[in-house]
Amino acid sequence: MSVPASVRRRAAKLRAEIEEHNYRYHVLDAPTISDAAYDRLLRELRELEAAHPELVTPDSPTQRVGAPPSAAFAAVRHRTPMLSLANVFDEEELDAWDRRVRAALGDAPVRYVCEVKVDGAAVSLTYEDGRFAVGATRGDGQQGEDVTANLRTIRSIPLTLRSRRVPRLLEVRGEVYLPRSAFAAVNAEREARGEPPFANPRNAAAGSLRQLDPAVTASRPLQIWVYGLGYAEGLALRSHSEALAWLREAGFRVNPLTATAASLDEVRAYIREWAAKRASLDYDSDGVVVKVDDFGQQQELGATSQAPRWAVAYKVAAEQAITRLLDITIHVGRTGALTPTAVLEPVRVSGVTVTSATLHNEDEIARKDVRIGDWVVVQRAGEVIPEVVGPLPERRSGQERPFVMPRSCPACGTPVERPDGEAVARCPNLACPAQVRERLIHFASRDAMDIDGLGEKLMTQLIDRGLVRDPADLYRLTRDELLTLDRMGERLAQNLLDAIDRSRTTTLARLLFALGIRHVGQHVAELLAAHFGTIEALMAASFEEVRDIPGVGPTIAESVVAFFAAPANRALVRRLLDAGVRPAAAPAAGSPDGPLGGARVVFTGTLSRWSRQEAEALVRRAGGTPQEAVSKKTTYVVAGEAPGSKLDRARRLGVRVLTEDEFAALVGAR
Ligand code: IVH
Numbered sequence: 106m107s108v109p110a111s112v113r114r115r116a117a118k119l120r121a122e123i124e125e126h127n128y129r130y131h132v133l134d135a136p137t138i139s140d141a142a143y144d145r146l147l148r149e150l151r152e153l154e155a156a157h158p159e160l161v162t163p164d165s166p167t168q169r170v171g172a173p174p175s176a177a178f179a180a181v182r183h184r185t186p187m188l189s190l191a192n193v194f195d196e197e198e199l200d201a202w203d204r205r206v207r208a209a210l211g212d213a214p215v216r217y218v219c220e221v222k223v224d225g226a227a228v229s230l231t232y233e234d235g236r237f238a239v240g241a242t243r244g245d246g247q248q249g250e251d252v253t254a255n256l257r258t259i260r261s262i263p264l265t266l267r268s269r270r271v272p273r274l275l276e277v278r279g280e281v282y283l284p285r286s287a288f289a290a291v292n293a294e295r296e297a298r299g300e301p302p303f304a305n306p307r308n309a310a311a312g313s314l315r316q317l318d319p320a321v322t323a324s325r326p327l328q329i330w331v332y333g334l335g336y337a338e339g340l341a342l343r344s345h346s347e348a349l350a351w352l353r354e355a356g357f358r359v360n361p362l363t364a365t366a367a368s369l370d371e372v373r374a375y376i377r378e379w380a381a382k383r384a385s386l387d388y389d390s391d392g393v394v395v396k397v398d399d400f401g402q403q404q405e406l407g408a409t410s411q412a413p414r415w416a417v418a419y420k421v422a423a424e425q426a427i428t429r430l431l432d433i434t435i436h437v438g439r440t441g442a443l444t445p446t447a448v449l450e451p452v453r454v455s456g457v458t459v460t461s462a463t464l465h466n467e468d469e470i471a472r473k474d475v476r477i478g479d480w481v482v483v484q485r486a487g488e489v490i491p492e493v494v495g496p497l498p499e500r501r502s503g504q505e506r507p508f509v510m511p512r513s514c515p516a517c518g519t520p521v522e523r524p525d526g527e528a529v530a531r532c533p534n535l536a537c538p539a540q541v542r543e544r545l546i547h548f549a550s551r552d553a554m555d556i557d558g559l560g561e562k563l564m565t566q567l568i569d570r571g572l573v574r575d576p577a578d579l580y581r582l583t584r585d586e587l588l589t590l591d592r593m594g595e596r597l598a599q600n601l602l603d604a605i606d607r608s609r610t611t612t613l614a615r616l617l618f619a620l621g622i623r624h625v626g627q628h629v630a631e632l633l634a635a636h637f638g639t640i641e642a643l644m645a646a647s648f649e650e651v652r653d654i655p656g657v658g659p660t661i662a663e664s665v666v667a668f669f670a671a672p673a674n675r676a677l678v679r680r681l682l683d684a685g686v687r688p689a690a691a692p693a694a695g696s697p698d699g700p701l702g703g704a705r706v707v708f709t710g711t712l713s714r715w716s717r718q719e720a721e722a723l724v725r726r727a728g729g730t731p732q733e734a735v736s737k738k739t740t741y742v743v744a745g746e747a748p749g750s751k752l753d754r755a756r757r758l759g760v761r762v763l764t765e766d767e768f769a770a771l772v773g774a775r
Contacts, residue, residue: 108157116160119150123166124264131261131328132358134737139703140730151655164236164264169257169323178250178315181241183229184276184336188246189411190394190418196373199395202417203369206397209406209414216398217366218345219375222418223330224389225282226311228256230331235271237264242314252314256281258323267356276335277357283309284387286734286754287326293552294324294626297618301444301465301529304492306389320658324628328388331357344398365398376419385757387736392420425484425494426459428452433464433477433508437516439543439621441532445470445508447481447493454485462491466528467510474498476505514539541575542568544621548576552627552733553619554611555717557604558597566590575677576619579605580684607716613640613688615718616681620674624664632656633665638690640678644669699728700771704740707732707755710748712765720768727772735760743768 123146130136130143147166154161161168193199207215227243240256241249256262259281266275283291283306291309292302303309313325334340334348342348346365353359362379366372376393383390397403397415406414432448445464452459462483464470475481479496513520514532516539523530532540546564549556556579567573572586582605587598614634618627625633636654637643643651643665652662668674706724708717708731715723720743721731735742735754742755743763755762763771 108159112153112157113160116150116153116157119146119153120162120165123147123150127166127260128263128267128356132263132356136703139728141703141728166264169260169264177317178252180244180248181229181239181251182248183241183246184231184274186246187227187229187243187249187278187335188408188413190416191412191414192392192418192420194420199372199417199419200369202395203372206406206415210402213402215402216344217369217372218349218363218396218398219366219372219379220332220363220394220396221330221360221379221386221390222392222394222420223280223282223332223360224307224391225280226307226314228252228279228281228314228329229335230256230262230277230279232266232272232275232277234273235266235268237262242311250315254319255314255316255322258319259327259329261329261358263356268351268354270340270351271355272338272340274336274338275340276337277331277352278333278335279329279331279357281310281314281327281329282306282388283313283325284328284736285389286387286736290627290733291325294628296438297547297621297626298440298624301442302463302490304463304465304490318658318660320656320661323656324626329358330360330388332360332394342400344400345396345403346398366395380421387758392418394418424454425482426452426454427480427482427497428459430475430477430479430481430493430496433470435511435515437514437532437537437539437543439540439547440623441514441534441537441540443510443514443521443530443532445510447475449481449483452483454483454491457485459483459485459491462493464493467508467523467530468528470508476501476507478502478505516540538568545573545576545579547621548619549579549608550619551717553615554608555615556601556608557716558601559604563590563601575680577677577680577684580609580681580686609685610687611689611718612722613638613690616640616686616688617643620668620678622665622668624661629657629661634690640682640688644675644678699726700773701727701729701740704729705732705738706730706768707735707739707742707751708745709742709751709755710745712743712745714765714769714774723772723774741768741771 126136126138126143126146150165151167154165154167193202229241229243229249230237231239237257239251240253241251243249257264285306288306288309295302303312309325310327313322313327316322331352333345340351342351349359349363364375366375372395379393395417397406403413403415408414429450430447431450433445434448436444436446438444445467447462447464449460449462464475473493473495475493475496480500481496482494483491484494485491510530511521514534514537517532517534517537519532519534519537521530522533534540542565545568546561548554549559549564570589572582573579582602584598584602587593587601612634614627614630617625617630617633632654633643637646646666648662648666651657651665652659701724706729708720712720724731729740732739735751735758737758739755739760741761741763742751743765744752745765752762
């Protein structure tokens with residue numbers, strides 16, 4: 106069956122239009138249509154392609170997500186090796202490098218390009234006749250892994266070049282990173298999936314790129330800064346700055362903080378400026394890269410087998426400190442994952458007192474050979490979770506004890522399982538008290554059912570007194586029962602009952618997230634809620650139906666279907682509904698022309714008029730999208746009482762801050 110020409114033309118037009126909007130949104134940071142209008146274009150194209158599968162091209166924007174998961178990554182040989190950079194750690198070493206460069210060039214004038222060194226994962230993107238063909242990790246520099254399907258999910262990577270001068274073969278180099286503003290949310294998702302959190306955004310970026318299921322990569326808002334050419338056939342470029350300008354023109358995201366420097370003094374000024382800006386950037390940066398601009402001079406200088414002589418990284422080391430590892434404790438998470446945590450003698454690292462640090466998992470401890478009693482180096486990389494870098498074996502007394510992962514769960518004694526090929530050891534007992542407690546805490550938490558005031562301590566008491574065994578019990582608590590708890594007065598009890606009652610009115614996405622289904626984080630919960638509308642429909646869904654939702658895939662589908670097949674889980678849902686929990690179908694997206702059409706809104710602090718859920722519903726009704734983290738793309742931050750660090754961040758990024766009254770007026774609420 107042939108596709109009518111008019112349909113073919115419409116599909117081509119939609120494709121071009123959608124890619125143009127991707128470019129404006131993700132590269133230029135200057136969208137010209139609302140998210141809802143964008144979604145409409147994408148939906149129309151998806152429908153056309155579904156009706157006429159012959160229309161699907163590999164560079165169609167619908168194909169950014171949707172490649173099936175693979176079993177392993179194929180190897181890719183880089184056309185030009187991906188070298189690393191020589192490091193200098195202070196001004197003196199930088200001077201020495203500059204002197205060597207000038208001497209080798211016979212004291213000819215040298216111009217430098219200064220760039221921010223982004224701490225992420227290096228990638229190479231190959232374009233054939235202007236189309237994105239292969240994307241690879243750095244690997245050992247000669248050969249990397251084919252992660253094309255995952256890179257396609259990054260919307261700022263052009264699928265087709267915009268330039269008219271298109272080389273037949275082009276290899277572009279850049280650094281993929283996870284914005285700092287998205288890091289916390291990604292880790293929350295991971296914990297929801299029962300996976301250990303990433304220690305820092307760099308690991309998160311590298312880990313996300315090496316996901317076998319592109320749907321998982323797509324759920325992480327990865328970004329890229331493109332910083333150079335690996336190979337370009339027939340492009341007449343004379344310098345690195347010209348290459349960057351060409352890359353920008355061709356639609357790549359080139360860091361605007363790049364600058365040329367006519368002298369070493371200008372390089373130093375650039376480094377000072379970078380040091381001042383560093384903390385407020387939305388990505389981790391571990392230094393500045395200085396490159397000789399002129400390609401002729403680059404060639405003259407050449408490279409060692411490791412690194413080019415024409416470039417250098419001026420690096421500031423992550424802040425580190427030395428302290429004693431007092432013990433390694435095991436935390437049992439709500440999915441049963443056993444995570445070893447270092448208990449440290451308190452030590453200050455970049456202005457913060459650190460008393461514990463993640464050790465990730467058993468293999469990491471063995472690889473680093475960290476023993477209890479060791480002196481260890483601790484670092485706060487990217488100013489996030491502290492991490493144990495490694496031991497100082499020369500300081501050992503002989504009293505140190507190697508860590509042994511317990512064979513049985515420290516909370517319930519059940520033998521621990523560790524499937525082949527997985528790094529995480531797990532307690533398989535669903536009734537394990539530690540898991541039950543963590544699941545209940547998760548259920549009540551802010552992003553889940555949002556039961557205000559019901560934190561860890563109170564929940565532990567409720568469990569210990571036998572008042573609560575599963576989430577449905579929360580909805581049957583009485584005032585008299587609450588009054589038997591320590592430090593519980595009339596007023597507090599009433600507040601708690603009110604908060605529990607308010608949580609009965611919730612969204613389906615929140616309820617699904619609250620249930621703690623493995624692999625169902627907030628993002629997936631929203632996809633499921635939007636697709637099924639009611640919990641009954643989801644409970645009746647087949648594996649195939651769940652799997653085929655864009656962004657879901659087989660792993661998640663299997664977990665969801667298995668969860669709702671278990672009689673105990675069905676009974677729990679029934680009891681929750683009987684207790685008056687009313688999950689509303691995904692709130693219909695507001696009109697793009699509403700008062701908040703296309704706006705992204707973040708709340709911080711305590712709101713006096715609405716619960717978080719109510720406020721978020723107001724945003725949606727007005728055509729906006731509520732978000733957790735503040736980024737440059739945030740339209741408004743609404744500050745309630747005692748606002749947190751999100752307010753500082755909003756001010757730093759120049760995001761408009763609203764009071765509750767201003768927000769109410771804007772959305773027309775009382
Ligand atoms: S140039 C031959 N520029 O740093 C030139 N690298 O330590 C090699 N990186 O593997 C790279 N930002 O992953 C260059 N603006 C930048 C960079 C950058 C981050 C990474 C890159 C490289 C590593 C070397």
